[in-house]
Amino acid sequence: MAFPFPSRRVMQSLRFRLPLFLTLYCGVVGLVLFPVANEVQEAAFERDFERTELVRATEIQSRTERAAERNELPIAQREFGELAVFEEIRAAVFVAPDNRVVLSSRRDWIDRPLDLAALGLAEAERPRLEEVMQRVRASGRTESLFSLDRDRLTFVLPATVPVGPGELSATRGALILLVHDLSLSKAVNRQRLLRQFGVGAVAVFLAVVGLGISLHALVTRRIERLHHAMGRFAAGAPLAPDDAGSYDAPVRGHDEIGELHRRFNDIAATVGREITVRRHAEDALRESEERFRSAMHHSPIGMALVSLGGEYIEVNPALCAIVGYSAEELRTTHLEAVTHPDDRAGDRTAIERMLKREVETIRRVKRYRHKDGRLRWVQVNSSLVLDDQGEPRYFVSQIQDITERKRADEDLQHANRALQTISSCNQVLVHATDESVLLREICQVMVRDGRYRMAWVGFADAGAEPRVQAVALPADQADAPARTAWAHHGGDQMAAAIRSGEGAVCHDFRAVTTGGVWRDEAVRLGYRSCIALPLLGDGRAFGALALCSSEAEAFDVAEAALLKELADDIAFGIVALRTRANQRQAEEALRTANERYARQEAALTNLTRSYVGGPEEFIDIVRSITEVVAETLSVAFVGVWRHDESGSTTRCQDLFQWPEAVHEDGLSLEEDACPAYFRALANAEVLAVTDALSDARTAELAAWVVMPKRVTSMMCVPIRSGGTTIGFLSCKHIGQLRRWMPDEQAFALTVANLLSTLIAQADRQRLEEQLRQAQKLEAIGRLAGGIAHDFNNILTVILGRSEEVGADPRVPGELRDAVSDLTQNAQRATALTRQLLAFSRRQAIEVRDVDLNGVVANVTRLLHRVLGEDIVVTFTYAEQALAVRADPGMLEQVVLNLAVNARDAMPTGGRLTIDTALVEASGPHASPAAPNRTWACLRVIDNGVGIAPEHLPHIFEPFFTTKDVGKGTGLGLATTYGIVQQHGGWIEVDSHVGRGTEFRVYFPRVAVQPRTQAPASEPAPAPRGQETILVVEDEAGVRALVIRLLQGLGYRLLQAQSGPHAIEVWKEHGDEVDLLITDIVMPDGMNGVQLAERLRRERPSLKVIFTSGYLADLSHEDVSRHHSDAYIAKPFSLADLARLVRRTLDGGEPVGTPVSRDA
Amino acid sequence: MSNGVAALVPAVLLAVSLVMGCRAEPEPPMRIGTTFWPSNELLFLAQENGWLNPSEFRLVEFVDDGEVMRAIRNNAVAAAWLSMDEVLAVAQSGVVDPVILFVSDESHGGDAVVAHPDLTTPADLKDRRVAVQIDSVSAYLLDRALRQAGLSVADVRLVNLPPYRHLAAFRRREVDAVVTSEPVRSQIIEAGGVELFSTVSTPFDILRALVMRRDYLESHPQQADTLCAAWQRAIVEMRSSEKARSWIAGRVGTSVEGLDRMLERVRVLSLAESREWLGVPKPKLLATLARLQTELLNAGLLPTATPLEPMFRWPSALESVCRG
Incomplete structure (x- = not known):
């Protein structure tokens, strides 16, 4: 947009020139005055600033000297540091006579030589300041120094330092430098001055604008109006539009300009009246012609003058509205161009009859083709106009639009058809019992009675890609799905009806271009129009009824409304059928739930009669429980899991797979691997998870069990004893996601409580059994120890004597061999005696603090040799040292005995696991002698043949063996038992026939660091003596x-x-x-x-x-x-x-x- | 003169006059109160490297925390480095509406109770002279140390001394123990002091933050932004550049190794770490402040409680570099 510059005339007028001159004058004056005023102001500011700051500098000088006298320079440093708060103070330093900075506003300058550059002084300023500093030191007078640009002011003040040793008067030479930066203050003052000038400029501007307005109102505008009136008068135009016939210019006033205006008006009035009269006559003639023309153009029906050749000569707007063409277009158009092709022949015949004077007027009902392609029904009355000689000149036609009347007739026919269809459909609805039959018959009726080309019903399929699924077609159109495949892809009327919940109509497929494959397929099949009506239930469209017709415009509003009612009736019928079906399903579900309750009740009744005898009975009971739970709840896996002593590992007591009826155990689950799962278990009464894969509480189990076992839903119930979680019952479901019913959760909880009771019973019985076993072994041990004692005395003599005889050179060779046999057998007897003593805990042991991990590590090499290559041995050591007070040799023997026992249980090879751990044993796992203390635990686990239940109570008895004669002494485990007892520990064993055995040996842990074992010294010859x-x-x-x-x-x-x-x-x-x-x-x-x-x-x-x-x-x-x-x-x-x-x-x-x- | 130029002359003159006259007056520099504390030196490093224009930012060096608190209360500085108990004290005064710009450091041994070697545990402080600056973080630390030993402030003889006098008082044995902070703590240790108690025992208790007056922050958001950006650059520079550490070490009067040891006890927090403390909607620091306020109230170091949320509430339009 161009800047609205005033016109040249305005620019040259007085009202502009005078203010412009004044403005320029004031601007020049302002530009000259501002620098002068600024300089004066800055000079005044510098004087005032120097005066006031000198006072402050003097105060600082005084306080600093006092602080120096009192040796309180740190206090003065506080003041120097805070000087930076003042805007103008750039730096403050207290300089000693040797130019060393003592106090400063910057801490890092202190105790360093004075650096003038650091004070922000330009290079050119520094020599000047150094001169001033010398002068001040010499004179003792304060001086100030402005920088060359006068933006910096530095005060140099002398300071007296305290009297040094051997001096009578205080020494001058110290200086205080206060560097001020005036640039900011000066800039502020300059800006304030600028603001004052700005205010002045605004005032001048307002004054000149006022002057311009005054000139405009009093002089320029009035002269311009008079000038304008004279110009219009000269051109013959009225001076004022609302003042017909008057040339009075709108100028008032009684001054010189007003008088001039009145003289002009007198002259113009006379001439103006004559001009007005002549113009009125011309207007009357023009209006007469207009009236004649508008008679035709304002006619409510179409009128046209048509040449004898059929071209339009003149048309009125009504005809234009009927055919959609403008008057200009029709004047260049032939009559037949807008006539329906089927009616053109009739037109020609009628024109010929009129030209032959057979008729004077013709009345016809015919069709026009509207410019937009629609058909318009019209009634045409045409007459032939003759000239003065009686020759035909042109036709005059009156055209009336009767399209709406024709359409009403057709609508009535359609409504009748729809009503008949509805009646038939209602019959079908009344008798329908099956949804698919109902829909198919409805479609059949639509085609048969409604005479539609095709009818079908589709349901909305709200999948990832919403689709329409055809569910019913007329029985005689069995191949229709192939032909209506297009409907599945949406985008047609069916999809639109489902989306919007409103009916969707296509009046003519040939006239539209949208609709994609559906439109092309419909055209190919000969369909012209289509309507789709939503089937509504619960406020949303769950499907639609689609009808296709071979006629265009086949569905008018009334018929669509009737069909909509029909669609609602069909939807109601479908919903009613579904409701009845749902009721039947609910009744079935209720019956199923009742059966389930009965099953659970029966199962609980059986389970509560469970009683635990020994360990095997306990396992049997647990197995029966898992079987009952699996069958009652219809779940694929039921497991009973129990935490170990440390609580970090949970072991499976039994995992039952149903309906395969397979039991499994020995699985373990580390809490570290799935902390969220264990956390949820600890906090929940029942952990019921519908989607185990996506639920955060069980997602950690995905790789371990959920995905491999294809588990979909889980229900886990903690087993608690005395407020402590000791395990859990797990139920895993495969197949479709399952929501756990409250009764199922209550059942599982009851089973978990039952398991808690059973486990408590089993633990108590186990402890009782251990006590009985210990008492029996104690009695046997006393017996064995007594025998061994006597044997030792005997063997001492036998061995000693044999040694003597063997060493005697006089003994013949054959006798020496006999003595050697005697010695070897006596040594074997000695070994047996030692084992007996070990079992009976009566052998002497050498105790010290040792690390159980180190003991196991020591026997590692020996074990590999003893066990052979068929057995894979795995060692796992506790992370912390397991200090125990024990005889390391005895501990090695324990490890060795248990390993050999495991080897013998795996004749064809296997896996042996030896590990150590720190155990906080308490509750059922505590030693009866020393509950609630820490223990070093040694575990030896094999997957061998296991120990039969009837042998378990006897395995620690001396000379008890299940091996063949000659293959074992029966003292290995007995010795182990004795050693463990002698060390204040105890031993536990779990064994399952065919699966293996686990020995757990517990030693009391001590708090001291174990000592390393000193290497054994070589034996020396028997020394002699005389004492x-x-x-x-x-x-x-x-x-x-x-x-x-x-x-x-x-x-x-x-x-x-x-x-x-x-x-x-x-x-x-x-x-x-x-x-x-x-x-x-x-x-x-x-x-x-x-x-x-x-x-x-x-x-x-x-x-x-x-x-x-x-x-x-x-x-x-x-x-x-x-x-x-x-x-x-x-x-x-x-x-x-x-x-x-x-x-x-x-x-x-x-x-x-x-x-x-x-x- | 053409028509257009002639018509523009008055408009131009008026416009120039208005523009020149309506320009804002030059702003004085933003004053930031600092004390002798290792992390404070990072802003000096930023200014040394040109990231903080001295004409826009003025770093004022106070000798102790009390002076800094007084300065921000008296509007002598717009922002200041304060420990959390000092932030509470400033907010409680009602004179200032403080906003925490960022958390700068955590004392992990940087504040300590140091004593002569004949004292070995906090319990030995009973009836001894202890130098401490009243109304500062040191008072809070002393209270914690005494309570740990089963003592109270009434069991010791308090000597109110600013930090710059701690070393001298300790050397002259005018006091038996000193509650002080880096770098004075290291200097006293070198002079033979032994540490009885330190912030190692009170993790997350002594945090320091740069606090700004709310009115100043609302009118100068850009400067707060620049300050935070310079702080972050200085942290990066200090951690990556030996030269930068050497420069800071020179300012705090130690070697680079000494500075590294100090920074082990004064853990400087980056802006990202600061945002973890100040993260919305519920800042982690809010809980720490609430706990601290309760302890200070119980110990009588704070007269009344004060609302804490406003310290974390920034003007909504000003979320920027500091807050991420």
Whole structure:
């Protein structure tokens, strides 16, 4: 858009030029004045600023000096730091005489040389400031310095520093520099001055605008109006449109311009009146012609003048409206161009008759083709117009549009047809019992009675791609689905009706281009029009009824309304049929639920009679429960799961698969693998999940069980005992998604409670069984220990004597072989005796704090050798050290025994798992002796043949074996049992025939760090000596053997057969005795320990070696008191005894520490 | 002169006059209150690197937190670095309507109770002279330490000292223990002090944040944006550039290694980490502040409770770099 510049005339007028001149003048004055005013203002500001800031600088100087005098410079630093708050202060520094910054507004400048560049001073300014600083130091007077651009003002103030050592007066030389930045303040002042000038400019502008307006109103406008009136008068135009006949220009006033205007009006009035009269006459003539023309054009019916050749000469708007062409188009158009082809021949005949003067007027009913293609029915009355000589000139025609009347007649016919169809359909509806039959018959009636070309019913299929599914066609159009395949793809009237819930009509397929394949197919099949009517139920269209006709415009409004009612009746009929069907289904569901309740009730009644005997009975009961639950709830999988001692792993007690009737167990589930699932279980009473794959609570199980087992829905119920979740019951459903009924959940909950009770019963019985077993084994152990003790004494003699005989060079060769056999068999007997002692917990053990993980690791290599290549061994160690107080050799023997036992259970190979874990044992898994403490657990698991239930109670008994004769001693597990008991632990076993065995060994965990095992030293030759030794031994054979040996090594020997006897010997030779060797277990009321104590009361430094076949009667206190004494177990080799004697006499460490079973 | 030019002359003169006269006056720089604290130095680094124009941002160095609180209360600064208890104290005063711009750092040992070697546990503070700056985060820390030892403030002899006097007072044995923060904490440790209690024991309790007056934030959103962007750039620079760390170390009077040790105890938070604290709709920091307020009220360090949500409520049109 162009800028609306004033016209040249306006520009040259007084009202513009005078204000423009004034504006330019003021602008020039303003431009000249502003710099001057700004300079004056800045000078004044600088003076004021310097004066006021000097006061502040002086105050800072004073406070800083005071702070320096009081040695409180940190306080002054606070003030220097805060100076940055002031807008104008750029920097503040306190400089010592050596130019070192002491205080500053910037902390990082302190204790550094003064850097003028850092203060923001330009390079050119710095020499000037340094000069000023020198002057101030010299004069002691404050000075200020403006920068060259006068935007910076620096105050340099002298400061007095405190008196230094050896000085009488305070030293000047320190300076305070305050750098001010005035640029911001100056910019503010400059802007304020600009604002004042701006206000002045606005005032000037308003004044000149007012001046221009005044000039315009009083002078220029009035002259222009007069000028304008004169111009119009000269051109003969009226001066004022509302003042007919008057030339009075609209100018008022009595000044010079007003008087001039009145003189002009007087002159113009005379001429103007004559002009007005002449114009009125011309207007009357023009109106007469218009009236004649409009008679034709305002006629309500069509009128036309048609030439004898058939061309339109003149037409009126009514005819134009009928045919849709403009008057100009018709004037160049032939009559036949707008006439229906079927009516043209009749027109020609009528024209000929009139031209032949057979008739004067013709009346015809015919059809016009409207410009938009529609047909218009008209009634034409035509007459021939003759000229003065009687010759034909043209035709005059009157055309009346009768289309609506014709259409009403057709509508009536259609309505009758629709009513007949409705009547027939209602008959069908009344008798219908089946939905598909109903729809098919309805379609049949439509085609037969309604005479439609085709009728069909489609239902909406709301899938991923909404479709229309044909559900019914007339019986005689069986091939119709192929021909109506187009309907499935939407986009036609059927789809539109379903989408909108309103009827959809296509009046003529040939006249439309939309509709895609449906339109093309319809045209090909000869359909011209189509209507689709929605079938409504619950406020939405669930389908539609479609009717096709071979006629165009076959469905008018009335017929469509009737058909809509019919469609509603059909929809009602369908809904009613469906409602009846649903009622039947509901009744069926109710009956099914009642049957289900009855099943659940019966199942619960049976289950509550369950009773648990031993472990096998418990498993049987659990299996029967899972079977009943699976059958009652009709679920594919029912599992009973139980948490282990640590709570982190859940093991399957039984998993029943129904209806295959397969039981499975041994599965495990780690809580770490599916925390959300376990969290949900812990917080829920019943965890009922309809879609296990998408539900967040069970989604973690997707890879593990949901997808592999094709599980769709799950219901899990925690099994709780005393408020603690000890396991859960799981029901898994496959097939369609399943919503768990409340009664089903209640049933599962009841079963879970029942399981809780059963598990509690089983645990209690297990503990009772363990107690009975322990008591029995204790009795057997006492018996075995007693036998072993006697055997040890005997074997000591046999071995000792055999060793002597074997070492004697005088013995012949054949006798030496016999002695060797004797020694070997005695050693085997010794080994058996040791195992018996181990079982009976009466063998001496050397305890220390060891790591169970390390013990297992030590035997790893040995195990691979012992087990062979057919067995795959897996070791898993606890993450933390499992410190236990034990004899590491004994622990190794436990591992070895259990591994060998597993090997024998897997004759054809298998898998052996050995792992260790830290267990917080409590509740049913606690040791009866020490509940609620931590235990180191060793698990040995094989998948071998398992142990028969009837053998389980006896496996720890000595000499009990199921192996062939000669293949086992029957002491392996018994020994293991004894070792574990002796270490304060206990052992558990679970075994299933055909599936394997799991041994769990628990040792009490100690809090100390285990020590590493020192390497064993090489044996050395038997050393000799000359000291005196008192040997106290009730077994004469053993006593004689020891005496003979030690005498052979050079020692002096005293002997006694009992404690009292030894005291008597002591009374005589006590001063000579260097070492006491005494059996611990002796008759006559005094054992070896008591004897040693008795003798040590007389000589505390007496050295003692204890010997024993077992430690049956050695109390814990005894052991504690004699912890530092030496010990050797029977049977012993002579060499070992000789080395121990020498080491003890020499004051070395004892070789063994006797420990009772209570250790 | 043509018609058009002649007609434009008055309009141009008027327009020029109005434009020149109606221009806003130059704004004074935005003043930000800082203290001697490692993370504060990042804005100095940003200014040193030219990311904060000195004509738009003025960093004011106060010697202690009390001065900073007073400055923002008195409108002497528009923004200030405050610890959370100081934010509560400022908000409680009712003079200032503070908005938390971003959380800058978390003290993980940066604040501590340091004592002479003859004191080994907080329980040893009983009847001893303890230097602490009243009304600061140090007071809160001391209260926590004493309560842990079963003591109360009444069991010790409080000596109100600003941080810059802590080292000297400790060396002269004018006090037995000092409640102080970095870098003074490290200096006292080097002087033979032993740490009795520190913010290592009170995780997430002592957070510091840059707080801005709401009225200033509403009228200067662009400057808040620039400030946050510069802060983030300075963090990146400090973490990636040895030179930057060396520059900061020079300012705090230590070596680069010393600075690294300080930053282990004063964990600087990036804008992304800050947004985790301030995230909408329910900022995590809100719960921390509420707990802190309760403790301060119970300890008598805060007279009355104050609404916390307004500190997190930004003018809706100003969500930008700081808030993501």
